[in-house]
Amino acid sequence: MNRILIVEDDRKLAALTAEFLLQHAFAVSTLARGDVVQGWLEKNPVDLVILDLMLPGRDGFDVCKQIRRDSDVPILMLTARGDSIDQIVGLENGADDYVVKPVEPRLLLARIKALLRRNHKENREQRDVIALAQLNIQRSTRSASIGATALNLTSSEFELLWLLCERAGEVVSRDDILLHLRGIDFDGFDRSADVTISRLRRKLGDAACPAHRIKTVWSKGYLLTTAVEPN
Template identity: 40%
Template sequence: MTGTILIVEDEEKIATLLRDYLRLAGFDVCCLAGGAEAAPWVREHAPDLVLLDLMLPGRDGLEICKDVRVFSSVPIIMITARIEEIDRLLGLELGADDYICKPFSPREVVARVKAVLRRSGPGQTTALAGLVMDGACYRAALDGHELDLTAVEFKLLQFLAASPGRIYSRQQLMDRIYPDERVVADRTIDSHIKKLRKKIADVAPGEDLIHSVYGVGYKFERASRRE
């Protein structure tokens, strides 16, 4: 697996350790020590993944994550010594894809990087709970029955299915589906979800893969498998 990884970490020893292990794994790696330049760097260079420390000089990781999510869906793994539950939940709520606490094994970080890239890569084929999705040609099938999805419907289903059980707000889904900052009505996601559910019901009557969470958003979860 190849790609460009941006490490935003002010502790030089940690940044160097991660850089060396990721380079050995075949990645191109760039490092930044301060938070102020992180979002502009991501906008200019479009890395494949960002390893983002939470506590940074200039601008902290949560602020950076929020800034980046305005214009990019690049996978973000947050790294921190703060292990409190509220920090973890807040990081994920702002759009982080994973969360690793210090101290950590650099081999584990490399493994997590590869796992997140496999999940999010547009050209990857993924399979979960009878759902098979091929990002190279935007084709999806459920229990062997092909789903006739638009590109937006495909991306929406792929994103939700990548993290079963995780709840995403409408804004988070819009940021991922429309990362180019176009003006989109607040209920656009609801319309896409409605059409997506109908197409799923056409091939799997009675199935409920995309669940509404009142007042919060949506999640992917397959409660029961058809036999």
């Protein structure tokens, strides 16, 4: 569940926005003053900040600049000030997007999801090492191991394992796997994803039925567990 902080002194608008986002499976907190934002964020990390410009205590430009000095969290400015100069200043101070009130809720939701997707993708691209239980995988050296035992993986097996590790705890569909490995959509008949999964399971010592590392989610895809179950 993505966490969002709304910084808005119009309490009714903040409450309405929060309620809308809660209905779309976000965890939402609200603040009404600009001078309390930094201290609050130090104790409560979030995935995105929705920031008004006209705030008591400290205006949104200063708050945005202060947040950006310490964090790369996405910032969406939501304000009634639609002047292009304000938009330019907001973006130059570190905002990732700028939306003018009033905004249609579905458009706001789309902007939020776009920012979260972009930030998530950038974070993934920056990762080089993933460690899960005894499983370790490093992208730069294209190496993987379980404990002290190195795994001898083909290129496709490594790419599949990296994808599953990146999305550990989530179901990865066959369509996603084929797009990642071969750049094609799943047509309902291609079994190469299943074959690669089977080979990867054997090399991970996960060939038992049912598998405990890479679980099959029937009609959905595959899921890499975040912890190894005891034998």
